[in-house]
Amino acid sequence: MPQKIIIDTDPGQDDAVAILLALASPEIEVLGIVAVAGNVPLPLTEANARKIVELSGQSVPVFAGCDRPLARDLVTAEHVHGKTGLDGTDLPDPTVPLQPQDGVDFIIDTLRREPAGTVTLVPIGPLTNIATAFRRAPDIIPKVQRIVLMGGAYFEVGNITPAAEFNIYVDPEAAAEVFAAGAPLVVVPLDVTHKALTSRAWVDQMRDLPNRCGPAVAGWTDFFERFDTAKYGSLGAPLHDPCTIAWLLEPDLFQGRQINIEVETEGRWTTGMTVADWWRVSGRAANALFLKDVDRDGLFGLISDRIARLP
Ligand code: RIB
Ligand code: CA
Numbered sequence: 001m002p003q004k005i006i007i008d009t010d011p012g013q014d015d016a017v018a019i020l021l022a023l024a025s026p027e028i029e030v031l032g033i034v035a036v037a038g039n040v041p042l043p044l045t046e047a048n049a050r051k052i053v054e055l056s057g058q059s060v061p062v063f064a065g066c067d068r069p070l071a072r073d074l075v076t077a078e079h080v081h082g083k084t085g086l087d088g089t090d091l092p093d094p095t096v097p098l099q100p101q102d103g104v105d106f107i108i109d110t111l112r113r114e115p116a117g118t119v120t121l122v123p124i125g126p127l128t129n130i131a132t133a134f135r136r137a138p139d140i141i142p143k144v145q146r147i148v149l150m151g152g153a154y155f156e157v158g159n160i161t162p163a164a165e166f167n168i169y170v171d172p173e174a175a176a177e178v179f180a181a182g183a184p185l186v187v188v189p190l191d192v193t194h195k196a197l198t199s200r201a202w203v204d205q206m207r208d209l210p211n212r213c214g215p216a217v218a219g220w221t222d223f224f225e226r227f228d229t230a231k232y233g234s235l236g237a238p239l240h241d242p243c244t245i246a247w248l249l250e251p252d253l254f255q256g257r258q259i260n261i262e263v264e265t266e267g268r269w270t271t272g273m274t275v276a277d278w279w280r281v282s283g284r285a286a287n288a289l290f291l292k293d294v295d296r297d298g299l300f301g302l303i304s305d306r307i308a309r310l311p
Contacts, residue, residue, distance in 0.1 A: 002029040003248055004118055006107055008065065009241070010038025010125030010167075011048035012081055013088060013220035017303070018124055018150075018241035019049070020213055023056040024306035025249055031110055031119065034063045034103035038125035038170055039077045040085035042067040045125070048086045050094035055216060057311040062096060065103030065129035069171035077166055080227045088223025089216040107133040111140040119143070120248065123178075124150045124241035126167050131174035134181050146184035148244045151175065152261065152274030153190035154290070164272030165190050168263060172272045176263040179274075185288035187261060188243045189274065192254065192291040196243055197236030198225065202300050206307065213310035239303070246299050247291065253298045256291035260284035 005028055009015045022028050033053065035046035046064040053060050068074045081087065099106070107129065111119055121144055123130050134141055151167035152175075158164040168175045179185065198221045207218035225237035247254050260277040262284070264270045276290050 002027055003120060004029045004031055004114065005120045005122050005248070006031050006110060007033045008036055008121065008123040008125060008129050009033060009049060010036050010040070010045045011052060012039040012085055012125070012241065013224040014239055014241040015124050016048070016052045016086060016220055017217055017239055018245050019052045020056055020217065020310060021242050021245045021303055021306050023053070023058045023060065024309045025245070027249055028245070030060045032061045032063060032106055034065045034106060034129055036065045036125045036129045037067045037074050038167065039081045041074065041076065044085050046098055047094060048084070050096040050098060051086065051091040054094050054096045055091060055213060061099045063099045063101060063103030063106045066132055069126060069128050070131060070173045072171065072173070075160070075170050077160070080224070082223060086220065089219030091216070104129050104132045104136060108137040108140055111143045112137070116143040117145045120145045121147045122149070122244050123147065124244055126170035127151070127174040127178045128171045131171070131177040134177060141181050141183055144183040146186060147178065148186040148188065148247060150188045150193065150241045150244050152187055152276070154274060154276035154278060156190040156194055158273065159190060161272065163267070163270040165274070168274055169272030172263055172265045176265050179261055179263050179287060186247060187274070187288045187290050188247065189290065192294050193238045193240040193243050195294050195296055196239045196299055197234060197296070198239060199236055202304070205304060209308055211308070211311055213307050217307055242303060243294065243299070246302055250298070250302055253295045253302070254291045255293040256289050258286045259288065259290050260286050261288045261290060
């Protein structure tokens with residue numbers, strides 16, 4: 001039976017690769033894609049999600065969720081992802097329609113309809129939609145199979161502030177509520193995604209694929225790389241969001257530890273920090289699997305194999 005998932009996303013070039021990876025993998029059934037405000041505002045993230053679905057040749061419903069964080073002004077990341085959020089590969093305006101149903105209601109209705117424990121939530125942007133769904137319908141929380149989210153950092157520290165990773169920083173109140181909700185959590189932080197760096201050879205391999213998705217991935221990762229190269233001096237773009245889907249497909253590619261993670265919402269300098277108790281000194285109950293290492297070659301081999309299967 002394929003793993004049923006809902007992807008909650010703020011495309012974003014790395015979101016796009018994650019969505020394509022999921023849509024290319026028969027082990028996964030994407031029940032729906034819900035856009036959230038994050039890398040760029042919601043009108044762009046929802047249109048980008050529809051463009052990516054259209055590029056994939058698959059038919060998956062796309063919904064729009066929340067257009068701003070629970071309690072703060074929206075912070076976006078055009079400096080990383082470009083004005084459109086998908087700079088690097090130009091895609092035509094989507095003909096795939098946006099679903100009329102509110103994206104948060106789609107999450108609620110799907111979890112209420114499907115058998116308990118059979119739907120995994122995969123948030124790869126700010127956690128606003130997930131927290132709003134849990135606030136609006138607390139009865140769905142025990143029905144969630146697990147949440148596999150890209151977000152947070154500990155040893156790697158922050159990427160949008162010295163202490164915080166972007167997805168958590170944009171909506172720390174939402175993140176704190178999701179981390180405290182009690183649903184099984186798999187956290188894919190910068191600690192592991194900064195080891196998932198593209199190489200020139202891999203991007204060239206994508207560009208040379210005899211389909212349309214390979215060259216699109218090459219254009220996105222080429223664009224996306226420039227920010228990290230300028231900031232960290234690292235060669236290669238970190239494929240943050242695809243690591244969530246890769247974990248679902250091949251969890252043995254990753255190593256991590258079941259620990260307690262709390263989200264700082266009141267720190268003067270540390271708001272949005274994920275306080276990961278890696279050394280288990282707090283005595284607080286473990287609430288998440290915190291991933292720290294990845295078999296990089298295995299990861300990129302998996303992504304290459306799946307992108308090659310797309311149109
Ligand atoms: O910090 C990386 C995360 O922020 C990724 O999900 C990227 O797409 C951006 O949303
Ligand atoms: Ca993202």
